[in-house]
Amino acid sequence: xxxxxxxxxxxxxxxxxxxxxxxxxxxxxxxxxxxxxxxxxxxxxxxxxxxxxxxxxxxxxxxxxxxxxxxxxxxxxxxxxxxxxxxxxxxxxxxxxxxxxxxxxxxxxxxxxxxxxxxxxxxxxxxxxxxxxxxxxxxxxxxxxxxxxxxxxxxxxxxxxxxxxxxxxxxxxxxxxxxxxxxxxxxxxxxxxxxxxxxxxxxxxxxxxxxxxxxxxxxxxxxxxxxxxxxxxxxxxxxxxxxxxxxxxxxxxxxxxxxxxxxxxxxxxxxxxxxxxxxxxxx
Amino acid sequence: xxxxxxxxxxxxxxxxxxxxxxxxxxxxxxxxxxxxxxxxxxxxxxxxxxxxxxxxxxxxxxxxxxxxxxxxxxxxxxxxxxxxxxxxxxxxxxxxxxxxxxxxxxxxxxxxxxxxxxxxxxxxxxxxxxxxxxxxxxxxxxxxxxxxxxxxxxxxxxxxxxxxxxxxxxxxxxxxxxxxxxxxxxxxxxxxxxxxxxxxxxxxxxxxxxxxxxxxxxxxxxxxxxxxxxxxxxxxxxxxxxxxxxxxxxxxxxxxxxxxxxxxxxxxxxxxxxxxxxxxxxxxxxxxxxxxxxxxxxxxxxxxxxxxxxx
Numbered sequence: 009x010x011x012x013x014x015x016x017x018x019x020x021x022x023x024x025x026x027x028x029x030x031x032x033x034x035x036x037x038x039x040x041x042x043x044x045x046x047x048x049x050x051x052x053x054x055x056x057x058x059x060x061x062x063x064x065x066x067x068x069x070x071x072x073x074x075x076x077x078x079x080x081x082x083x084x085x086x087x088x089x090x091x092x093x094x095x096x097x098x099x100x101x102x103x104x105x106x107x108x109x110x111x112x113x114x115x116x117x118x119x120x121x122x123x124x125x126x127x128x129x130x131x132x133x134x135x136x137x138x139x140x141x142x143x144x145x146x147x148x149x150x151x152x153x154x155x156x157x158x159x160x161x162x163x164x165x166x167x168x169x170x171x172x173x174x175x176x177x178x179x180x181x182x183x184x185x186x187x188x189x190x191x192x193x194x195x196x197x198x199x200x201x202x203x204x205x206x207x208x209x210x211x212x213x214x215x216x217x218x219x220x221x222x223x224x225x226x227x228x229x230x231x232x233x234x235x236x237x238x239x240x241x242x243x244x245x246x247x248x249x250x251x252x253x254x255x256x257x258x259x260x261x262x263x264x265x266x267x268x269x270x271x272x273x274x275x276x277x278x279x280x281x282x283x284x285x286x287x288x289x290x291x
Numbered sequence: 292x293x294x295x296x297x298x299x300x301x302x303x304x305x306x307x308x309x310x311x312x313x314x315x316x317x318x319x320x321x322x323x324x325x326x327x328x329x330x331x332x333x334x335x336x337x338x339x340x341x342x343x344x345x346x347x348x349x350x351x352x353x354x355x356x357x358x359x360x361x362x363x364x365x366x367x368x369x370x371x372x373x374x375x376x377x378x379x380x381x382x383x384x385x386x387x388x389x390x391x392x393x394x395x396x397x398x399x400x401x402x403x404x405x406x407x408x409x410x411x412x413x414x415x416x417x418x419x420x421x422x423x424x425x426x427x428x429x430x431x432x433x434x435x436x437x438x439x440x441x442x443x444x445x446x447x448x449x450x451x452x453x454x455x456x457x458x459x460x461x462x463x464x465x466x467x468x469x470x471x472x473x474x475x476x477x478x479x480x481x482x483x484x485x486x487x488x489x490x491x492x493x494x495x496x497x498x499x500x501x502x503x504x505x506x507x508x509x510x511x512x513x514x515x516x517x518x519x520x521x522x523x524x525x526x527x528x529x530x531x532x533x534x535x536x537x538x539x540x541x542x543x544x545x546x547x548x549x550x551x552x553x554x555x556x557x558x559x560x561x562x563x564x565x566x567x568x569x570x571x572x573x574x575x576x577x578x579x580x581x582x583x584x585x586x587x588x589x590x591x592x593x594x595x596x597x598x599x600x601x602x
Contacts, residue, residue: 099402111564112568238399278403282394
């Protein structure tokens with residue numbers, strides 16, 4: 009069960025990463041940093057907001073929005089200037105952003121680990137199949153599939169979603185048809201950042217919020233995205249669950265090598281289907 | 292050619308007589324520059340000649356450093372025998388990971404190399420009983436004869452010079468040219484009978500081996516090894532160094548190492564915490580503000596055309 013919840017955080021982060029890649033063709037290496045910023049914003053918001061039952065939920069709403077804003081600023085201020093360049097330049101740029109963001113987080117929040125207490129209503133645990141299970145995880149288990157369904161509705165039932173799907177297929181044609189592709193890029197990048205921020209904010213009460221969580225999440229999310237297929241939304245969902253479960257079972261069965269297990273799975277997928285389970289082959 | 296040979300000669304003489312004129316601190320800085328220069332040059336065999344940008348070369352640096360340090364610490368092997376294990380261990384790692392990595396290209400290549408480096412980092416970090424985990428391995432010093440800054444400087448200089456000569460020879464060999472052809476047009480390279488994947492894997496292993504040697508040299512210079520050696524910020528180092536110096540020229544990364552280390556020393560001396568911020572900002576600014584791009588990646592333009600803006 010906790011494997012499923014870990015899968016949910018992973019899903020939120022990796023679907024954002026995958027979405028950004030699908031539309032803008034940028035592999036956002038700073039996506040783990042966005043997740044970290046989401047968690048840290050959660051820490052601060054919960055501290056600053058008055059000690060009321062609704063404070064946690066307001067923070068959960070605001071923290072991802074802050075990250076979305078950060079993403080939008082980065083897209084407009086930096087990435088937009090280099091879309092026409094070699095994709096590796098974009099990769100290196102987002103790698104540079106990891107360093108910048110991690111130092112800024114260190115300066116803003118200091119080197120000590122932080123924690124966020126769970127909201128009172130969800131502080132206890134419930135019995136499922138006779139096993140105690142923290143009730144906060146139930147929220148995670150409920151919210152992430154809700155987000156998944158919401159995403160599906162957005163992609164397949166709204167005009168904006170249709171534009172996003174069109175952009176993943178042929179951006180130039182979309183532009184030629186009169187769609188403002190630049191604005192769409194910004195929206196998608198901000199939306200993907202929002203998802204990472206939501207993942208971070210939601211994860212904050214279950215982990216120690218610490219420097220270095222950017223790298224950990226980036227690696228795992230990357231494994232998820234590669235296994236599921238870059239740019240594939242359903243692929244991210246399935247593989248996030250798979251990876252989350254594999255990680256938790258791995259920790260139970262072979263604690264030392266769980267991460268190796270994960271990468272072994274990725275290596276197998278890469279050899280058999282380099283473009284991922286549900287992705288499209290590289291052109 | 293002759294002018295560059297002459298410049299190289301002058302540089303060599305200057306480096307050899309440096310210990311007579313410089314205080315120990317600067318010798319240590321020069322030692323570090325030589326090590327980073329070797330690391331970046333090895334990295335650049337892939338990026339410059341092969342067009343393959345690895346985002347995880349810290350893995351091979353760390354494998355080398357840990358192999359040498361572990362042999363000295365856990366098996367009591369003398370330093371001069373432990374050092375050759377560094378490139379061997381790194382080459383082994385590069386062969387294993389490279390087998391998967393060279394199957395992919397461009398962005399996927401970079402990402403997979405990064406992912407493998409994170410595994411190496413995690414294994415080093417978690418395997419406390421062997422690697423000491425977060426605490427690293429301390430007291431990994433060279434024998435007394437090599438312990439002084441000047442002695443270790445000469446030792447490093449000699450090994451780095453030999454390695455650079457070897458890497459240069461690799462780049463100029465038929466193998467090196469085949470690698471360049473695979474970068475320029477992999478399909479045509481396959482048509483003329485080059486096994487591109489095997490060629491790239493071979494280059495990956497050579498590059499990994501010399502990165503590991505740099506790691507081994509650094510372990511004994513530093514006297515200790517830490518999991519940070521494999522962290523992704525470390526992977527960034529050869530990339531930035533090569534980009535700063537110019538990946539198109541063989542000595543570009545070495546020149547970049549000079550600039551990089553001196554900058555790092557100037558910044559970290561004043562504000563150590565700000566160094567990553569500074570480094571990241573330089574990269575962001577350079578990439579965004581230099582539309583001509585870096586040599587090589589931008590399509591093989593030389594320094595001169597880049598400076599004058601002609602193509």
